Amino acid sequence: MSHTVEHFIQKTGRSDVRRYATICVEFFTYCDLVVTLFFAISACLSIVYSEEDHLSNRVYGFLWLFVEIHVFALIVARLYHQSQCRDMYDRSQLIEQRIPENYRRTISMVIVYYCIMSTVHVTSPLLYMIFSDSAQVGDPFGFPFADVLPIKTTNPTVYVCKYIVYTFPVYLTHLECCFMNVTFMYFTGVVKRHFQVLDRQVLEAVANEDEQKFKMAIKHHQESLKFFKEMETVYEKPILMTIEFCGLYIGLTSYIMIQCIQGVIHPIILALCIASSTASLITISIYCVCGSNLYDLHDGILNSLFEQQSCYSRNKSLKHLILMMMKRATIPLELKAGSIFKINLNLLVKILKFTYTVFNLLLTSVNRQIKETAI
Numbered sequence: 001m002s003h004t005v006e007h008f009i010q011k012t013g014r015s016d017v018r019r020y021a022t023i024c025v026e027f028f029t030y031c032d033l034v035v036t037l038f039f040a041i042s043a044c045l046s047i048v049y050s051e052e053d054h055l056s057n058r059v060y061g062f063l064w065l066f067v068e069i070h071v072f073a074l075i076v077a078r079l080y081h082q083s084q085c086r087d088m089y090d091r092s093q094l095i096e097q098r099i100p101e102n103y104r105r106t107i108s109m110v111i112v113y114y115c116i117m118s119t120v121h122v123t124s125p126l127l128y129m130i131f132s133d134s135a136q137v138g139d140p141f142g143f144p145f146a147d148v149l150p151i152k153t154t155n156p157t158v159y160v161c162k163y164i165v166y167t168f169p170v171y172l173t174h175l176e177c178c179f180m181n182v183t184f185m186y187f188t189g190v191v192k193r194h195f196q197v198l199d200r201q202v203l204e205a206v207a208n209e210d211e212q213k214f215k216m217a218i219k220h221h222q223e224s225l226k227f228f229k230e231m232e233t234v235y236e237k238p239i240l241m242t243i244e245f246c247g248l249y250i251g252l253t254s255y256i257m258i259q260c261i262q263g264v265i266h267p268i269i270l271a272l273c274i275a276s277s278t279a280s281l282i283t284i285s286i287y288c289v290c291g292s293n294l295y296d297l298h299d300g301i302l303n304s305l306f307e308q309q310s311c312y313s314r315n316k317s318l319k320h321l322i323l324m325m326m327k328r329a330t331i332p333l334e335l336k337a338g339s340i341f342k343i344n345l346n347l348l349v350k351i352l353k354f355t356y357t358v359f360n361l362l363l364t365s366v367n368r369q370i371k372e373t374a375i
Contacts, residue, residue, distance in 0.1 A: 099189030
């Protein structure tokens with residue numbers, strides 16, 4: 001499981017090697033793009049032409065339309081930066097042990113989480129139809145996706161065929177989100193391994209007063225920063241889109257959840273909102289925690305240099321090298337989303353506070369309406 005991202009990027013191949021696996025993955029990517037666009041347009045049309053009294057159907061379709069638009073943007077960004085991702089992956093093979101073991105375990109947990117969540121989203125409507133007395137074959141909430149195909153029937157065979165068709169966008173959505181998060185964690189793990197190796201090189205070079213090894217450490221530091229800048233270029237726009245999407249989605253689903261509690265909207269949408277909002281918070285947490293870990297490691301290199309003050313007066317040449325690296329290490333390492341948000345734990349806290357404020361405001365507004373209605 002933890003090596004899935006490595007196999008995926010490796011099988012995308014290089015532009016000069018057109019292997020069978022390369023063609024299959026690229027064909028799958030373009031099919032994913034077409035399927036996502038088709039369901040996004042279909043969901044939009046179903047909302048526009050739905051009957052006015054079916055509020056739950058329109059809300060259900062709007063939620064999935066919002067998700068499909070976000071997934072479509074992620075696929076476009078992945079295709080645009082495909083060559084850069086391959087180059088970064090090839091360069092990651094040159095470093096020892098590639099990524100830390102704790103990152104491998106976390107990646108494995110994230111992959112398992114998305115596999116479980118996609119299965120839950122697929123099976124929940126079916127279980128709802130089986131155990132609910134009010135549901136029947138052909139019920140729009142008996143499908144894992146908003147019912148956008150104009151095929152109304154109570155025939156079990158047709159229902160099963162539609163059900164299978166509607167599983168595709170669900171699995172593709174989770175696959176794209178999983179690939180985005182896992183590759184980000186993988187490349188941040190590569191940068192973390194670079195900084196760990198660099199910290200060891202600096203300590204050994206200063207302890208042994210080895211100028212040659214310290215020059216190698218300075219060169220390694222430059223390469224690490226270059227890799228980090230390339231990673232930031234690849235992920236700054238997708239991360240910005242994801243944070244904005246998650247923030248808007250959490251606010252939207254908070255309002256819909258309150259409507260579900262009031263009984264205005266179908267209760268099965270409540271489960272979708274809770275699961276999706278939780279997934280959005282987990283996604284933001286992944287970015288913020290990984291970003292903060294990188295800052296701490298980079299600052300650790302600078303702290304290690306300051307701790308070796310006794311070596312500054314021994315060798316003027318070594319002292320010059322140490323000061324040179326200290327000057328470069330004092331430049332703050334910042335991973336930004338679209339040059340707007342700095343990805344760190346403070347951002348996560350702000351988002352959580354904002355989410356709580358919005359939900360509390362909506363809940364207070366609803367309670368006030370209930371009291372006024374009772375009076």
